[in-house]
Amino acid sequence: MNELIDLALIAILLFMALFSVLSAVLFKAIIFFILLGLMLAIIWIRLDAPDIALAEAAIGAGITGILFLNAQAQLPPQHTQAYTVSMCKQSRFWFALIASLSTMIVLTLAVNQPLNPTISINQPIIEQLNASGVEHPITAILLNYRSFDTLLEIAVLVQVAVIALSLRQHEHIKIHSPTLPNPLLHACLTLFLPMLFLVSMYLLWAGASQPGGAFQAGSVLAAAFILFYLAGFNTPINNHELYLKFGWVFGLSVFLMVGILTLFTGDALLAYPLEFAGVSIFFIEFAVTLSIGWILFSLFVLSQNISLSNVKENNE
Amino acid sequence: MTAVMVAQSILLITGALFFCIGSLGLLRFPDTYSRIHALTKADNLGLGLIVLALILNVDSFALALKLLLIWALVMLASALSGHLVAWQANNLSLAVRQPNESEQQVSSAHE
């Protein structure tokens, strides 16, 4: 019975992927991609991975979908409608088909190789969980055992935000700002924004012992900021470069500061002293949550072709 | 099969049925405004029935409240987004179509 459910989920997933890739209209392709993300979130639950399910639903389907729809809305219709050349006559179609089939054959052969793990890495992870400061294994891996990888991941996010800022358009491009000056939206925001902040902090706090954590909380925070921006509240914080940059580097700098502090008190970079492990993990997670929310939100804002006010060329 | 399981099954199947009816309305209704009716009303009722079915199985009161909160939030969000879609459709002057009219009749009537 479980196999049938898995097969049905996978069949729907592959149909979504096929429709997304084969549909001629760009809007349809994006909608099917968002649906693919949501089906994938359910499949992650079937794979006993609730953290990935949360992250996929929030980041993979939510934030990526918003970014794609935003990009699609700024293109004029001739670039998003169907093209008229029939597919099978193009040589490119057959080349793509052969490449994809050979990829699938190679990957199937690779997946069929039996895995013989000589060590079980789950054992030491569970055994050392008491010393790591949190009770959830994935949070322990992300912020204690492999905290250096998470540090570099935050650095990648900051780098992408910096590149997006440096590539922003200037005044000769038509300004497109997707605001919805709707009174119902403003009224509902007074209800939604506090709830979104509460949910984000709850996900952050619950990440210590249940599925949750900094990335999921950061993406809920990004959704709150994007909703605030879409309602038309263009505060100076969105537009001023200095506030943007401060928000980005806040998480990375707190992470680095804690790491450098542990160089003095511990024995290695980011090796927390045992009695402060939980506190320092929460400290880092809080700063990283705020930063991730701010970075994802500013990636949305910076793709708007708006030239930022208070840009002083001689200060850069 | 205890009484709770029977009640849960009935609620789950009815909820799924409401979702199917909502999707049927999405496919069959002629214009944007009536499709919003089908999506927001029928889907939220289906979600409410599924949430009720899940609550019957829950140990702690806090978890039951969280499930009800999910239903309330989805209702709020779909009400808001349904209104926004209809507002934007009104701004773009999308036509209100009857079930038997086709696109050409409506666009010629609105010239």
Place this chain on the structure above:
Amino acid sequence: MNSYLIFSYAGVALCGIGVFGFIFHSHLIKRLIAFNILSNGVFLILVGLAQNAQKQPDHLPQALVLTGIVVAVAATALALVLIKQWYAISQQTTLPEDQEHQ
């Protein structure tokens, strides 16, 4: 076939669909969608294989996939900014070597 290996095969199929879409399409945003489908397929293969080898949930690949999802969204955002720059410069949404095919 074990219960979890089927998800790895689903990941393989997603990778195939992603590769097909990436090579076939000339519209840059559709290529980006196909690239995202490809990375989701890779994540499915990774977690499906790891889950298959052990009887309890394997946490290390799950943390890797979590990192991978966040990096994928960052790369997608950067690619969208670049595509918009290209569109602003050239009024085209395809690369120059693909434009004669349209």
